[in-house]
Amino acid sequence: MTESITLQQSTFKRNGHINYFLRCLRALPTAAQGSDSNRMTAAFFCLSGLDLLGALDEKTTEEQRNGWIDWIWSLQATTGGFRGSTFMTTYNDKTSPAHLPSTYTALLTLSILRAPLDRLNISGLTTFLQSCQAKDGSFSPVPGDDIYPNEGFQSDVRMVYIASVISDIIGDFSGINVQAPKQFIESCKTWEGGYASRPGIIEAQGGTTYCSLATLSIFDKHESASSQIDTSVENGQKDTLRWLISRQIGGFQGRPGKLQDVCYSFWCGGAISILGHSGLINRDEDRSFLLSAQFPLGGFGKEPGDYPDPFHSYLALAALSLTHSSDDTQGLGLKALDVLWNVSQHTSDWLKNEMARIRR
Amino acid sequence: MSVATSSYIPLAERNLWHDIKPIPQDDGPNPVVPIMYSEEYRDAMDYFRAVAAAEERSERALELTETIIRLNPAHYTVWQYRMATLLALNKDLEEELQLMNEFAIQNLKSYQVWHHRLLLLTHISPKDPSFEIEYIHQSLLPDPKNYHTWAYLHWLYSHFYTLDRISNQQWQNELKWCEEMLRVDGRNNSAWGWRWYLRVARPGTDLEKDGLKEELSYALKAIHLTPHNVSVWNYLRGLLRHFKLPLSPLLPAILPYTTRPSAKIPGNPQDLDFPLPSSPLADDTPLPVSLALEYLADTLLEQGLSAEAGEVFSELSTQYDRMRAGYWEYKRRECIEE
Numbered sequence: 001m002t003e004s005i006t007l008q009q010s011t012f013k014r015n016g017h018i019n020y021f022l023r024c025l026r027a028l029p030t031a032a033q034g035s036d037s038n039r040m041t042a043a044f045f046c047l048s049g050l051d052l053l054g055a056l057d058e059k060t061t062e063e064q065r066n067g068w069i070d071w072i073w074s075l076q077a078t079t080g081g082f083r084g085s086t087f088m089t090t091y092n093d094k095t096s097p098a099h100l101p102s103t104y105t106a107l108l109t110l111s112i113l114r115a116p117l118d119r120l121n122i123s124g125l126t127t128f129l130q131s132c133q134a135k136d137g138s139f140s141p142v143p144g145d146d147i148y149p150n151e152g153f154q155s156d157v158r159m160v161y162i163a164s165v166i167s168d169i170i171g172d173f174s175g176i177n178v179q180a181p182k183q184f185i186e187s188c189k190t191w192e193g194g195y196a197s198r199p200g201i202i203e204a205q206g207g208t209t210y211c212s213l214a215t216l217s218i219f220d221k222h223e224s225a226s227s228q229i230d231t232s233v234e235n236g237q238k239d240t241l242r243w244l245i246s247r248q249i250g251g252f253q254g255r256p257g258k259l260q261d262v263c264y265s266f267w268c269g270g271a272i273s274i275l276g277h278s279g280l281i282n283r284d285e286d287r288s289f290l291l292s293a294q295f296p297l298g299g300f301g302k303e304p305g306d307y308p309d310p311f312h313s314y315l316a317l318a319a320l321s322l323t324h325s326s327d328d329t330q331g332l333g334l335k336a337l338d339v340l341w342n343v344s345q346h347t348s349d350w351l352k353n354e355m356a357r358i359r360r
Numbered sequence: 361m362s363v364a365t366s367s368y369i370p371l372a373e374r375n376l377w378h379d380i381k382p383i384p385q386d387d388g389p390n391p392v393v394p395i396m397y398s399e400e401y402r403d404a405m406d407y408f409r410a411v412a413a414a415e416e417r418s419e420r421a422l423e424l425t426e427t428i429i430r431l432n433p434a435h436y437t438v439w440q441y442r443m444a445t446l447l448a449l450n451k452d453l454e455e456e457l458q459l460m461n462e463f464a465i466q467n468l469k470s471y472q473v474w475h476h477r478l479l480l481l482t483h484i485s486p487k488d489p490s491f492e493i494e495y496i497h498q499s500l501l502p503d504p505k506n507y508h509t510w511a512y513l514h515w516l517y518s519h520f521y522t523l524d525r526i527s528n529q530q531w532q533n534e535l536k537w538c539e540e541m542l543r544v545d546g547r548n549n550s551a552w553g554w555r556w557y558l559r560v561a562r563p564g565t566d567l568e569k570d571g572l573k574e575e576l577s578y579a580l581k582a583i584h585l586t587p588h589n590v591s592v593w594n595y596l597r598g599l600l601r602h603f604k605l606p607l608s609p610l611l612p613a614i615l616p617y618t619t620r621p622s623a624k625i626p627g628n629p630q631d632l633d634f635p636l637p638s639s640p641l642a643d644d645t646p647l648p649v650s651l652a653l654e655y656l657a658d659t660l661l662e663q664g665l666s667a668e669a670g671e672v673f674s675e676l677s678t679q680y681d682r683m684r685a686g687y688w689e690y691k692r693r694e695c696i697e698e
Binding site for chain 1: 383384385386387388389390391392393394395396397398401405409412413415431432433434435436437440441443444447471472474475478479505507508510511512514515518547548549550553554556557560561590591594595598599601602683684685686687690
């Protein structure tokens with residue numbers, strides 16, 4: 001790494017970030033081959049980044065946006081849900097099923113692009129969620145079968161979070177059994193106060209703690225809407241707040257004893273926000289770490305000096321939005337974030353209206 | 361888009377594949393985030409699409425899936441196809457496990473690699489899983505905090521325990537191994553978590569009946585070894601919370617780290633049979649230890665001394681842990697409101 005790259009970056013490179021996301025939308029390098037089956041999610045990071053920067057309408061043409069919308073719709077599986085990319089190029093749903101994380105990011109990306117959602121197969125979506133749910137309440141990223149069961153290593157709180165957000169978006173929780181995943185998450189809580197990826201696993205982590213709290217919050221909202229009981233997720237989470245706050249060492253680390261990493265400014269910062277305490281984040285220290293991880297040509301790496309990738313670039317902006325959008329004294333010019341769905345508040349408001357429209 | 365590599369022999373030029381008509385990827389007129397594939401990856405995927413469309417279960421299909429997952433270890437569809445093919449061909453799954461041993465080293469962070477391994481072990485279902493436990497222990501040596509590896513170790517023990525294939529001796533060996541991990545690096549948070557599983561959480565253990573006091577002492581001794589080690593403080597607090605024990609009885613053992621004279625601490629028991637720190641403390645320990653001050657403040661709260669607790673939180677906020685100034689100030693305000 002050359003010296004110019006490791007130089008401390010202290011100003012927010014707004015134009016650099018816009019150009020970085022535009023470049024990624026046009027092409028990703030060979031090094032991104034490992035993301036081939038998750039292109040939908042890479043697209044979400046880029047477009048949601050442009051959305052938070054308020055640059056989407058100005059920097060992309062309507063023709064481009066319509067083209068991207070067509071690409072996303074082409075990946076809606078006939079049985080409901082979305083595939084992660086065109087890598088199978090087949091209409092055989094058996095060898096190319098919908099993919100849970102890609103379904104979540106497809107819904108959000110269509111909304112960022114303000115695509116009318118009349119073509120959304122809602123009943124297929126709930127069936128798809130059902131086909132991914134495991135006996136223990138968790139979800140598999142793809143519908144399981146005898147050979148590849150829904151239970152297992154990948155069926156963790158990330159997938160429970162995604163299934164709960166999808167249900168929240170479509171305003172229909174009939175695709176998931178809510179009680180089982182709630183129990184699943186509660187048994188992920190560790191001795192430290194944070195949440196692990198699966199029940200009984202012995203170490204909490206920033207990302208899985210965010211997913212757990214966001215899910216509990218969505219379930220609480222859903223249940224209190226139907227039963228009028230206010231069961232705020234904040235109750236009984238003092239040890240969780242303590243654990244999250246302790247992860248700040250400038251930026252945030254994902255676990256005690258690990259290095260700070262850009263993405264945990266969002267995972268931990270987002271989890272703290274869900275608990276209603278974003279004001280307790282040391283935002284000056286966090287911002288100065290995040291800005292130091294900017295790449296000179298735009299985008300953010302995992303840590304200062306690293307090459308950028310869409311994942312860290314988007315989560316850095318999401319983290320900055322959490323602590324800087326309401327009183328923008330630093331001139332970052334970021335839109336406010338819906339911390340539960342992880343998309344701009346503008347887009348989540350639009351999506352709620354759009355779902356109400358097509359459900360009429 | 362694809363990037364040519366000169367030495368690569370396309371599958372079309374290999375006899376094995378002469379009867380297959382590859383299916384190119386159709387990314388449509390408006391692809392989003394297209395990837396500049398390597399020639400090898402694009403070629404293998406063109407043939408994989410054809411093989412999968414025909415649902416071909418064959419040796420060459422296995423070979424193809426191996427090529428692809430080496431280039432893209434997160435390719436969930438290809439992993440799924442590989443597992444179905446292995447089972448359809450009745451392949452020797454222990455051989456597959458050998459391949460995965462080599463594969464895991466380069467791809468420790470891939471969920472799919474570990475999921476595949478979990479399915480293999482479920483199918484092989486060994487009478488004694490100790491060879492696999494030994495392999496996982498070895499693979500933690502170069503990367504002792506790898507989350508997936510620890511999660512998999514947890515799965516191994518809970519899965520084979522329910523099949524009644526973990527002996528008492530094995531549990532004891534595991535605890536010894538974990539203690540060795542902590543001896544090598546007392547700040548390895550994963551190893552503390554593993555100790556929690558072995559001593560507190562695992563099925564068939566009952567710490568309350570069998571050594572809770574020893575466990576508290578173990579944690580205190582570790583604090584005396586590394587007073588700023590957040591993992592062991594969390595472990596100690598976790599034990600107290602889990603077993604609903606008061607903080608106060610342990611206070612004398614940590615009080616030296618607060619640099620407060622013990623006489624000034626109300627309700628401080630004078631005699632204690634928990635391990636105490638060396639006196640005087642090692643002079644390379646920066647004092648006060650903020651984790652000890654937090655413990656003191658929480659102890660004062662437990663004793664109903666909220667004004668005194670508030671003072672300690674205030675010191676943390678203004679002097680000793682400025683990174684979390686906002687949080688300590690919030691804790692201080694809570695004391696006043698109570």
